[in-house]
Amino acid sequence: MTAPLTPPPPPHDQSSHQAWEAPPPAETVWSEYGQDGPGMKTELREAAVIVVAVAVSGVLLGLLWMWLAPHVPLVGDQSGKSWVVYLKDTEGEQAAGVDSTFTLLALAFGAVSAVAVFLWRRRGGVPLVVALGIGGLLASLLAWRVGIWLGPQQDVIAHARAVGKGVTFSAPLKLGARGALLAWSLAALLVHLGLMALFGPRDPEPPYEDGPYGEGPYAAPQA
Secondary structure (H helix, E strand, C coil), rough: CCCCCCCCCCCCHHHHHHCCCCCCHHHHHHHCCCCCCCHHHHHHHHHHHHHHHHHHHHHHHHHHHHHHHHEEEEEEEEEEEECCCCCCCCCCCCHHHHHHHHHHHHHHHEEEEEEEHHHHHCCCCCHHHHHHHHHHHHHHHHHHHHHHHCCCCCCHHHHHHHHHCCCCEECCCCCCCHHHHHHHHHHHHHHHHHHHHHHHHCCCCCCCCCCCCCCCCCCCCCC
């Protein structure tokens, strides 16, 4: 009499175990992608470089403003020992043209500086944006003072005496609309943010997107 043969146990199905195994810990996924950005110290150093470079370029803006801005004609008249200076063309729009020239040049410089910073560091970051704003304001202030220093003489009475009675001479550069000093910063910020939105780096997609019943690596086993 022999004992009945017991069939061997069926092989363990490894597919279901593999399909439902736990995901890797968050630290592993984080280490695969690395930290976002080079670090705050590096970004602050780069921001300082941007502030200095943008501010120094304000000298070029001041020179162009002095060269391209329209001249406001003045005429001096002598009455006894005193001198009187008045506008030669009382209906002229040269004074408004001086402000417009500065504003347009500042907008152009702001756009160019934003493109340069974006090409240098495509990842962006708050320190770089703040550096663009501060650098643009400092550059505008420097350009304003450079244009005044290198432009026509500030003492109009002395200038009228030097050229003589009835002789036309140029008024000193004057920025009537002080809001033009913000044009560089505003243009730089808007252009840089637009470039970051269009061409900036994107965040990496997570490696496991679907839930346990979706179509991802944790999907339920097929029957």
